[in-house]
Amino acid sequence: KMETLARFAKEQNEFLLGYVNYLRERGAEDALILDDQTPYGGLVVQAYFFHLFDIGPDEVVILESDVPDARYWNIQVWDPFCTTLDYVSRQSALDSDQLHIDADGRVRVVIAASDPGVANWLDTCGWTNGGLIWRWNDAATTPKPTSRKVKLADLKAELPANTLFADEAYRRDALRKRALLYQQRRK
Numbered sequence: 522k523m524e525t526l527a528r529f530a531k532e533q534n535e536f537l538l539g540y541v542n543y544l545r546e547r548g549a550e551d552a553l554i555l556d557d558q559t560p561y562g563g564l565v566v567q568a569y570f571f572h573l574f575d576i577g578p579d580e581v582v583i584l585e586s587d588v589p590d591a592r593y594w595n596i597q598v599w600d601p602f603c604t605t606l607d608y609v610s611r612q613s614a615l616d617s618d619q620l621h622i623d624a625d626g627r628v629r630v631v632i633a634a635s636d637p638g639v640a641n642w643l644d645t646c647g648w649t650n651g652g653l654i655w656r657w658n659d660a661a662t663t664p665k666p667t668s669r670k671v672k673l674a675d676l677k678a679e680l681p682a683n684t685l686f687a688d689e690a691y692r693r694d695a696l697r698k699r700a701l702l703y704q705q706r707r708k
Contacts, residue, residue: 534602537602537603538603541573541601541603541652544556544652545573549571549573549652550574552667553570553572553665553666553667553668554571554572555568555569555570555663556569556571557569564658566658566659567660568589568657569656570655571652571653571655572653572655573651573652574653574668574670575649575650576632576633576645576649576670578649579673579674580670580673581631581632581633581637581670581672582631582669582670583629583630584631584632584655584667584668585628585629585630585667585668586627586664586665587664588622588627588628589657589660589663590660590661590662591657591658591661593616593657593658593659594617594655594656594658595614595615595616595617595656596620596643596653597613597654598613598643598644598645598648598651598652599652599654600646600648600651601650601651603652606644606645606646608703609704610696610700611646611696612642612643612692612699613643613644613645613646615630621640623681623683623684624681625681628641629641629680629681629684630642632645632653633645634647636687636692637673637676638686638687639676639684639685640684640685640686640687642687
């Protein structure tokens, strides 16, 4: 059993690191890439967009998209080894119920290693590089999201005036609700 476990871990790591290289070759460092996940067990009714990021301490990535007409959608970040980050006590994933939609009907999400004060922030848990997956389940429309890296100092100017910003109390409450929600899933 230990040999099987070790072989699985080795094969999984080789696959995931190879997949990151595949995404890199397809341009996922510059744009979000739509990729068919059915050969890997992905759902036929789900669209999967991937992006690889590399940010300095004074940089963030802004993701932007029209809102899909979908039953469910979410976005989450992972580390350079394709490992899911702590999504229970950190805001490293957001779904369609948790995301704020701007007045223009678009959704904007900010990826940053530390809290930039935006409600739609994805926490990289301190990682400066990694990736993300944006999934749309049973979508009647599949708009193509965009990404752009900007300086943290320019973030507010790069976002619409009506962007929902998050102060410390807002973030604390959102994280408390998040932990409670995930704890309820264990019942």
